[in-house]
Amino acid sequence: MSQLIQTLGLSSNDIQLICFPFAGGYSASFRPLHSYLQDYCDLLVVEPPGHGTNRMPLVESLESLVEIYLQALIPKLGKPFVLFGHSMGGLVVYRLAQKLEQQGVFPEALIISAIQPPDIRRKAVTHLDDGAFLDYVIRIGGVPSELVKAREVLEYFLPAFKADFKALETFEHTDYTQLQSPVHIFNGEKDGACMKEAYGWKKWVNQVRFHTFQGGHMFLLSEIEKVAETIQLILTMETAEKELIKA
Numbered sequence: 001m002s003q004l005i006q007t008l009g010l011s012s013n014d015i016q017l018i019c020f021p022f023a024g025g026y027s028a029s030f031r032p033l034h035s036y037l038q039d040y041c042d043l044l045v046v047e048p049p050g051h052g053t054n055r056m057p058l059v060e061s062l063e064s065l066v067e068i069y070l071q072a073l074i075p076k077l078g079k080p081f082v083l084f085g086h087s088m089g090g091l092v093v094y095r096l097a098q099k100l101e102q103q104g105v106f107p108e109a110l111i112i113s114a115i116q117p118p119d120i121r122r123k124a125v126t127h128l129d130d131g132a133f134l135d136y137v138i139r140i141g142g143v144p145s146e147l148v149k150a151r152e153v154l155e156y157f158l159p160a161f162k163a164d165f166k167a168l169e170t171f172e173h174t175d176y177t178q179l180q181s182p183v184h185i186f187n188g189e190k191d192g193a194c195m196k197e198a199y200g201w202k203k204w205v206n207q208v209r210f211h212t213f214q215g216g217h218m219f220l221l222s223e224i225e226k227v228a229e230t231i232q233l234i235l236t237m238e239t240a241e242k243e244l245i246k247a
Contacts, residue, residue, distance in 0.1 A: 003054050004072040008034040008043045015108065015235055016081040017041040018073065020089030020096075022114070022220070023142060023164035024157050026052030029086075032221070036228030041235055044076065046089075051160050058163035062088075062171045066095045074105075082109045082235060086186075086220045087142065088164050090115035091171065094204070098177050106181050109234055110205075113186035114217055116193060117200035118173040126166045130158055137161060141191065141217035179205040184234055186211050186227070188219035 005018070006027050017037065019030045027045040034043045046069065050058030059065050069092065085093035090112040097110050116122075125136050134155070138148050147154045183205040187194045189212050201208055211230055215222040 003056070004047060004049075004069065005076060006045050006047055008045060009038050011042045013040065013042045014079060015041050016044055016077075016079050017231065017235065018044045018046070018081055018083050020046045020069075020083070020085035020092045021048065021051075022087035022089055022218075023168065024051075024137075024161040025086075025089070026054070026160075028052060029221075032224045033228055033231075036225065037231060037235075040232050041082075042079070048160075048164075050163060058159060060163045060166040060170070062091065062095065062167040065167060066092060066099065069096055070099055077105065080108045082111065082231075083107050084111040084113065084231065085115075086113040087115055087217065088168055089113070091118060091168070094118055094179070095175075097179055097181060098175055101180055102177065109182045109184060110179065111184045111186060111231065111234065112201070113220060114188065114191060114194055116197040117204060118171075119203075120197055120200070122165075122169045122171070124169045126162050126169060130155070133162065133165075134158065137165070140193075144218055144221055176204075180207075182207045182209075184209050184211060184230075186213065186219075186230070188213050188215040188217055188223075190214075190216040191219070 021029045027047040030043065030045045037043060047054040049056035083093045083097060093110055093112055097107060125133055128136065137143055143154065185198055185201050185208060187198055189195065198210060213219040213223045213226055220227055
């Protein structure tokens with residue numbers, strides 16, 4: 001299980017930021033974020049099965065992934081923590097937080113980024129041939145710009161992309177338990193689908209704040225400095241509010 005969750009840098013801060021990647025992504029996707037936040041939190045990153053250096057078999061079920069992450073994550077929760085997930089990772093964070101809260105474990109906050117609410121059905125695309133599937137993923141902005149220009153490299157990541165999209169399109173929203181932890185919804189202003197449905201998250205969470213960034217679906221990479229600044233403020237704000245309540 002240790003290969004599932006990795007710590008970037010030294011562990012020396014008072015709060016953990018635990019990051020879950022977008023479809024096809026892996027732990028290295030968060031290294032740019034670490035360079036901005038290393039002085040403010042311990043950054044833990046998920047290496048999904050079959051992605052990056054993780055040689056576990058690919059998993060095509062979001063619920064199965066959440067259960068795998070839950071078992072790996074619980075032993076690492078020795079400090080206050082914030083969960084952050086981008087795109088597919090945002091839906092993973094939502095389900096993971098539901099399960100944690102049901103066990104009496106409450107994050108300081110959740111950051112759910114670039115994903116529609118859980119009741120929105122995702123379009124089925126994994127039945128397409130490889131070329132048409134990759135064209136679709138590129139068209140919706142689900143691929144970092146540097147990979148779009150390197151088709152042969154993108155094809156190397158194809159099995160991971162297909163497994164992740166299969167997990168998204170087969171996800172069934174059956175647990176309607178409202179999240180009690182503070183939730184922050186991140187979106188890129190040019191990400192039409194996510195922007196259109198953003199306020200639909202109000203139905204599923206008790207406390208929510210919305211943040212909009214320049215760029216499209218992959219604003220996490222194109223607007224990294226602004227994203228890091230906002231996360232830093234969230235880390236500071238949520239921990240300060242908890243301390244005020246305790247006082």
